[in-house]
Amino acid sequence: MINVIIVDDHELIRMSLRMNFSVYPDIKVTGEAGTGAELFALLGTTPCDLVLLDIGLPDMSGVEIARCLRRDYPAVKILAISAENTHDTIQALLEAGIEGFISKQSGKVEEIIRAMRSVMDGDEYYGSDITTMIYKIVVSKKHAAAALPEFTAREKEIIELCRDGLIAKEIAQRLDISVNTVRNHKNNIFHKLGLFNTMEMVHYALKNGIIRIEK
DSSP states (O other), X not given: OEEEEEEOSOHHHHHHHHXXXXXXXXXXXEEEXXXXXXXXXXXXXXOOSEEEEOSBOSSSBHHHHHHHHHHHOTTSEEEEEESOOOHHHHHHHHHHTOSEEXXXXXXXXXXXXXXXXXXXXXXXXXXXXHHHHHHHHHHHSOOXXXXXXXXXXXXXXXXXXXXXTOOHHHHHHHHTOOHHHHHHHHHHHHHHHTOOSHHHHHHHHHHTTSSOOOO
């Protein structure tokens, strides 16, 4: 069961999402908030595995909320859903440590459900238009000026499996290791590259010849 708090300042949107989620037995809406303050008041007493976060709130920015969640509720997953998908906003949210981002213009209920399940399995999820923006962010970073970091054979193996679209649970099964071990390896890779998520990691590794596209 995924306990979800919906955060959006439009009551009709919250009501619509709650009604749509009700047909999925593994999704439970445990709370709703129209502001950042309401969200943090709820978190003290309400079960929550994932915050579905509209980043355009009246009292706090989505980036500020994400940073506070990472500091005070590190186990809670953050899936941003917003019409504001500028380069700067996405970059700031990635740096704040969100697990996923879906644009309101393209996000459908089925995709939101898929995204929530994906991030709860330990992976990131970004809509196709957001993925394009992330790629531009990665390309714009000036990693080329620095020497490429060294990777262990296991780290390269994990990058290749991420390239092939495997999530953490599938990688663990393929390599006969625990999911936590996979996540630790991925976090080490992120740290070496100064990146924040799997999509950035794979794009960077392909661009710099660390791995190759499988034919």
